[in-house]
Amino acid sequence: MKVDDNLLKQSLNAAIDFSVRKKEGFKDRVRKFDETIDLIINIKDVNLNDPKNRIDKEIILTNEIVEEEKLNICVIASGEILLEAKKAGVETLDRDALIKLNNEEKKHKKKFAKKYEFFIVEDKMMRDVARYLARFLGPLGKMPKPFPTGYGIISSPGDLRTAVERYKKVIRIQMKKQPIIFAKIGKKSMEIDRLFDNMKTVIDFIADQMPHKFNNFKSMYLKSSMGKPIKVTEEFLKSLEV
Structure with missing residues (x-):
């Protein structure tokens, strides 16, 4: 599963948009803290009983995520x-x-x-x-x-x-017992291009750890701390009318 940059950026924009609580008949509510933007990748066809397939590493992102x-x-x-x-x-x-x-x-x-x-x-x-x-x-x-x-x-x-x-740019990437990876790519307040660059760094790093690169990616999601998970597919974005 390799996703083109345009779809990734659209999905990232959707995740940020859905961090705002919207309810018909009420004013949109923006949360009072700077939400984290997370990337979630489900992995397939990897045997985690084999220790060499597990991941426990720190990586340096392109842009700072903490002051x-x-x-x-x-x-x-x-x-x-x-x-x-x-x-x-x-x-x-x-x-x-x-x-x-x-x-x-x-x-x-x-x-x-x-x-x-x-x-x-x-x-x-x-x-x-x-x-x-x-x-x-x-x-x-x-x-x-x-x-x-x-x-x-x-x-x-x-x-x-x-x-x-x-450590202003470092995050920890782990995959041990379950074939799923959660990665913090930044804060909602960051410029979209900086978030996107961080996301690409994480995706490329994880692909490099996989035995069959992007073919081991089952699905990807983006979400803010309190927002709705956005599945990174064209079909899902169309369902949101993004």
Whole structure:
């Protein structure tokens, strides 16, 4: 299933349009928060019992999807990297705080793991992070990964600055137990061309992970956080009179 760019862009416009709640006889209601735009791809003919067919990677989109002051990351580090992270206003955890967290009840460690979207860890602290937090971060797909599967393990203050810039564009792509992929491509407030470029980046990346490329795509949908799912087909768009 390979879809032409014009159909993709029409479907994206429809997803944004249907993020507005419309009810006959009432004024259209725009939600009071900046909704996320999601791409959903159903996959076929892939055996997920074979670990090599599963996906758990971070990718860099073409355009930023989050502003720096809204980055939801935690840096676990020491020394100069820790100081650089604090200077940048990023939330941090040093070795003593990590050990203290490990002595907390399980519910506190679960809460900590859920609090942040991404974790950036100094390489020499990865052993401690794996020892204390792997069982909480792992199931959420949040264990920092080295390049090329991720960008969360660093070794210098310069690496930290690069990682922070990258994570404005990074999303996590996962397909483990079910043949379906959910990917955030941006925010409703973004320009349509920037959303489209991000969507193309995700689609091409996923196709490259498949044994038969686009032939493993069963169907695609686009939707805003609270909006109606838009199936990426000409027939569906015609039914909406788009």
